Amino acid sequence: MATTPQTRPAGPTATSERALGPDLARGFMLLFIALANSHYFLRGDTVRGGFPMDGTWLDSAVTWLIATFVDGRAFPMFGLLFGYGVAHIVRRNEALGPRGVRHLLWRRSLVLIVVGFLHAMLLYVGDILAAYGVLLLLGAWTVRWRARWLVLVAVAFFALGLAPSADSLSVSAEPPDASMLPPDLAAMFSERIVVQPIIMLFGPIGFACPFLIGLLAGRARVLEQPERHRRLLIVTAVAGIGVAVLGAQPAALMLAGVTDVPGEATLELIGPLHDAAGVLGGFGYAALIALVAARLTGRTGRITEAIRATGQRSMTCYLMQSVVWAAVFTPFLLDLSGTLTVTTTALLATATWLGTVAAADWMRRTGRRGPFEVLVRRVTYGPRRT
Template sequence: MKQRVSTIDGLRGFSLLGILMANMLIFQYGMFGKDQLTDLMYADHLAYIWLKIFVESSFMPIFMFLFGYSMIMMKGKLDRNGSKVKRHFVRRFLLLILFGLLHSFFIWEGDILFSYGLMGLILLVFLNRKKKTLLIWSIGLLIVTSLMAYGDPNEMIEDETQLNAYVEKANHIYSTGSYSKIYTFRNSDEDPFGWPDYMYVVVLLVAPFITAPMFLLGMYAANKEWFATPKQEKKRYVWFASVFIALGLLLKSIRYLIPDSSWGEVAYTLGSSLLALGYIFGFALLYTTEKLRVQSWFEKVGRLSMTNYLMQSIVCTALFYGYGLGWFGKLGVLVGIGVALVLYVLQIITSHYYLKLFKMGPFERVMRVGTYLSFKGKPKRKKKDNDKVVIEEDPLVSNG
């Protein structure tokens, strides 16, 4: 159990590195401007393609996988405590939704916590399903949602002139605006695509099905106790890492090797999830040998995953937006990757020293207090054993 938690914490930390590098495009160019970059220098163009193939859309699915995995771990602990499982999960996911709303309204529009909270409530339907059911739903939804990407994504844009005008306006506001102006613009109802109202309803209804496969696969993996005994599972890790990384990179490259192909988006969507799986098994290989210092670096960042994720938003908006240093659109893609690496190293250092003083991060503590309705942030199990109360640890946080 101890080893398994360490692996999962390490994967969380590893995924935060990729998420930060991918999000750096949004911090620098905006949510919609990042896909409208046409006049990049050669080095930045290569860096942009590298991000698109090796990083973007393949690290967020790792977080989804771990979310589903941790749900099953937490369910097992609550079951052993005799606790009301779904009641705890509902409180936890409502807190995620609240944090997500606060994050997206007041800090940054690229929030994932809100959607994860909503997805968690939906996943409660699958909490007690059989392993085979989880696998079938995961694979089926992955295939179907990938096929939904068939065609030219530019066809979804009703008015390209409107999108360009929106991006230009966003660039000006984010690079020069005060916090008040950026807040107002971020929370306005201005439509960059020119879609009719019903399209947003369709997107809202379809979104859970698009993200569900990796969540469900994580739940399946936890039920199968993947990563519980890394040394015994080494052959599986090598095989899956080799196949999924190669296939994922190939599929994601089709969009750029054959730019006019109608299947490019299908391949990219499917390849993103397969590459994420390859990264998961490739990272797990680190735990099949003697533990190295690099694993503990990722684990410490992972143990403070919510705090580090939110701090990435706070620090990067302060660096790039007008009310901070105003670097928006000025550094370039390659330098942006360098900034992400420097910030991540700083998070490794701060996480290391923080965990010497405290057991969990401030946001993690609030989540646990709200989930368990206990100021200690621990699930309790009372039983008569020499008149003592037995307290068990939350499986989502390592004690290492």
């Protein structure tokens, strides 16, 4: 019997058919995204790497924890999951052919760019959605590359991240610039319209390695079938997180005030070391959560389901976080960037994440999808396939 060629996208995977691991990873790591983003709004007499250096011993301890386990570790994991999800879309729509799949991915990339641009202009200039959109716009050409080419290019981008630079550990006595903390609406738009395109166009360089590795993992369905890849996941979790923790120490101990600030030449080495180790840490976190998910599959409780629901609505929950940052830190709103400390900001970030988990769980229990997930799917697949 002749088969009818596929002319329409297969549509998104039903919620009931989604694997636990990727959703659980997205949901939990949004806590790390909140912790990583929020401290960059803080003011202080001296600020290095986004941390005021004049806090209490508790602030120093929290700084060490965030610099060791959070900063530069969560975003690579999301980059990997982004590539993983793209591989899933390609597999489900293989019958469309290379051109049809590229068009499908390009539609998805364009909606990410538009939403990300508006997000950056209205709420948070450090938006990553537009950068993901640009990455997918270009990355759509890579989805059919052979594995060895994906690995070679990923390694090249990883090596690029090791190039000496002191930008991530720069010191300043000034508050965050006007694009982060605009004094008024006019400054907000005039400053962000300059900064946002730079982040959007250069951000994909940092996400390229995790994205390409995510494509490979997605092809093998590593996170969906953890029982078949248990050894790989264990090695990745132990090695990735171990390297991330060790590689963070030169920067983390300095930021916490335990060690002295070294010379410029040393700063140019420990900053890239911190970030490159974080890429491996992102892989390790994804592997660890996949192993946990394998133990929980079939016997999830209320908390696990709530975090899973957050991961299924990760874009909506990410944007909800930015509403909090805008309200709390913007100078013409609550203007608390000079009042909150590293510790109280971390508590705010945790409370914000818990609020999004509660909201996502309510949407799950009432049968609602995240509004921005609906938007992306409607643009990608059409109005009847959301």
